[in-house]
Amino acid sequence: MDDYPDTFETSAMLPIGGAITGAIEVEGDLDWFAVELEAGVSYSFAVSGAGAGAERIDDPIIALFDSEGTYITGSDDVFPSTRDAAVYGFVPDESGSYRVATTSAGAETGSYTITANEIPEAETDDFDASPDTTGTFGPGTPVEGRFDYFGDSDWFAVDLEADTPYRIEIETETPGAFESAVLRVPDRNAGLVFGASFQPFIAVADETVFIDVVGTGGDYELSIEELAPDAVGESPGEATSLPVGGSIADRGDYLYDTDVYELTLEAGTAYDIAVDEAASAPGTDPLNVALYTESLDGSLPLEASSSGTPYALDGFVPNEDSTFYLVLQHEMRPVGIDYTVSFSEGTQPVVFEGAEGNDVARGDAGGDILIGGAGNDLLIGLAGDDRIEGGDGADGVYGGSGNDTLSGGEGDDDMAGASGADRILGNGGDDLIGGGTGDDAIMGGTGRDRIFAGQGDDQVMGGADDDDLSGGLGRDTIVGGVGDDRMGGGFQPDVLIGEAGDDEIGGGGGADTIGLMDGNDTAYGGAGNDLIFGFAGENVLNGGTGNDTLLGGEDADTLDGGRGVDTFVFELYGAGVTDVITGWETGEEIFVSDISPDSVSLSVDGADVIIALALPEDGADALIRVTQADLAEVEASLFVV
Structure with a gap:
């Protein structure tokens, strides 16, 4: 049964200065209310969700009509933070009966509260919206106020103590009457935007600040309480000790919360440090996590590990016995996201340095260092973020899982990064390089290299000589360098740059961008809406399938759009x-x-x-x-x- 009539001839009355809670029961339900207005008086009308969760309507619409049913005005999303709707400052020319209607902006159903208020003259406002306000409050001394009209802004002064956490609360008699709040510090031209809900925060100085609350109409009570200190220290002098093999679970207790842990490390020992957290809402800013030296003059960031831990530093080996500080800065993240910090001895890295012969060396789970030296060496990093250098000779250099740094050295090397975001440098020789999975950075160096970047958003540069370069899966950037290179992009939108030499470039699938720099190059865009630049040289540009854009250069180019409706652009002429x-x-x-x-x-x-x-x-x-x-x-x- 519909709670309020879905007709202009409604029997429901909306009183001035009052509020009604109703519901949109089904998709398309429209609730009508009659309201008596006086000519020359300014009014506000507002509607917001009532209740919690699935019970409330999140995105209401409001509209105002005259007694004949003619639409006058309406709105949606007056306050973006809450998506409430309102009509403010309507002054009727004639006294009489008007109509207010509300519904949902989409297909949702749920409860709402609708209000109508007379907007008083400015001099009747109870509290100014400026530092000249007479409103004050503090811990244990709440203050009462009234939103005198829709959009009324009231300021209240409050004295805060540095490094003390606080929570502000507001209670209203009318549901939906409170819209947003801002903490303002005029002396420092600073502030903190709370929006539609207060979150605990910490004062940064001994000072007087102002709480600016905005609402739609009705009485309220504003209060502030001092919270207990964070259980975890907030500075190196107050740091919480975290022993080797230990873990501590905590959370961000308030806005701009900082948690500091003290770690004692021994020289030559490998350690794993990790911060794992509960799932946070999409779009939530990440934690700022770093390991600082005891003197605080240097830091190492904790970044996502190959195992999936959001913040980790695996296999860290200090050069001397030291105290370090693990610092977690929550900044403006939502309060209450749980996390666990852990500190343990890691796998000791394998350190190997070969000599003149053909060496074989395997790493372990840590961040290994394998250096081959002269000879045809086989070096395998396995797990961990390894550094492997083949040196002279035709070496096999394989990183394994982890974010590895591989260098082939002189000679015709066989190199592969496997999983992880690897950095691979072929150096001299005709190298065969595979990036594997992960967002890799690969450079062939001198020699006729063959590079297969694999899966991930890779950056590939061939270097000198005639190279074969393939991006594979992912959004790759491929630069041929010097020499007559052959380049292929793969199945997603790639960027391919020919540079010097007579290059052959195929974009593959996706909307590719291809640049033909120096030399007489040939480019085939493949599937997708490609963009191909001719630049210098007598080039052949073929768009392939899709609606391509081909730009001829200053030399004699041949342009074929291929299948699709293509665009040809000429900006350079010879x-x-x-x-x-x-x-x-x-x-x-x-x-x-x-x-x-x-x-x-x-x-x-x-x-x-x-x-x-x-x-x-x-x-x-x-x-x-x-x-x-x-x-x-x-x-x-x-x-x-």
């Missing part, structure tokens, strides 16, 4: 140079820029259309030949910009 467009299809467009329209002319040469761009200062025209095309169609598709 006197006496002819660019050729093949595979012309109806609907495609040609743009020429940095030239006067009077300098552009069209003619027919057999089955082709010639676009002549006059360059009088250079002594010869630049030409664009559109093969197998109709003159009228090309003329209609040519734009001079």
Whole structure:
């Protein structure tokens, strides 16, 4: 049964200065209320969700009509933080009966509270919205006030003590009457935005601040209480001791909470330090976690580990016996997110340095250091963030899991990063390099290298000589470097840059960006809406499947859009140079820029259309030949910009 009539001829009355709680029972339900207004008086009307969770409506709409049913005004999401709706400052020309209607902005159902208030003259406001306010309160001394009209802002002064946590609360007689609050510090031009709910916070100085509360109408009580100190120390001098093999569970207790743990480490011993936390809401800022030296003059960040721990430092080995401080800064994260910090001895790293022979060395679960030296070495890092250097010779260098740093050295090396975000440098020789999974950074160096980046958003540079480069799965950036390179992007949107040499580039799947720099290059965009730049050299540009954009350079290029409705752009011209467009299809467009329209002319040469761009200062025209095309169609598709 509908609680309030879904008709303009409603019997429900909305009193001025009162509130009604109702419900949108089904999708499309519209509740109507009659309200008596007096000419020349300013009024506000507001609607907000009532109750909690699934019981409340999150996004209401409000509308005002005259006695004849003519729409006057309405709104949605007046306060973005709460998505409430309101009409403020309506002054009727005539006294009489009006109508207010409310519903949901979407398909949701739930409860709401709707209010109507008369807006008093400014001089009747109980508390000013400025530092001149007469309102004060403090711990144990709450203050009562009234939102005199919709959008009323009341300021209250309160004295705070440095490094003391506080909680502010507000209670209202009318549901939905409170909208938002801000802590203001005019002397420092600083503040803290609470929004629609107060969260515990810590005072940063002994000072007087102002709490600015905003509401829609009705009485309220504002209070503040001093909270117990955080169980975990907030500075190195108050740090909480965390022994080796121990763990501590805690949470962010208030805004800008800082938790500091003291750790004692012995030289030469490997340690694992981790901070794991409960799931937080999407969009929540990450913790700022770092390990500081005792003198606080240096720090190491804790970052996501390959095992999935959000903040970890595995296999850390100090050079001397030291005290360190693990610092967690919660900043503006929501209060109450649980976390666990743990400190334990880790796997001792394997440190190996080869000599002249063909060495074989395997790491362990720690951050190993394997250096091959001369000879054809086999070096395998296994788990952990390893550093492996092949040295001279044809080496096998394999990182394993973890974020590894691999260097092949001189010689024709076989290298693979496996899982993790690896940094791989081939150095000299004709190297075979595989990135594996993870967002890798790979550089071939000198020699004819073959690089297969694998899965992940990789950065690949071939270096000197003629390289074969493949991005694989992921959004890759591939730069050929010097030499006649062959490059392939893979299945997602990639960036491929040819640089020096006569390169062959294939974008593969996805909307790729391809740049043909120096040399006579060939580019094939593949599937997707690709963007291909010709730049210098006599290049061949083929868009492949999709609606591609091809930009010719200053030399004689051949441009074929492939399948799809393509766009051809010319910005650089060479006197006496002819660019050729093949595979012309109806609907495609040609743009020429940095030239006067009077300098552009069209003619027919057999089955082709010639676009002549006059360059009088250079002594010869630049030409664009559109093969197998109709003159009228090309003329209609040519734009001079």
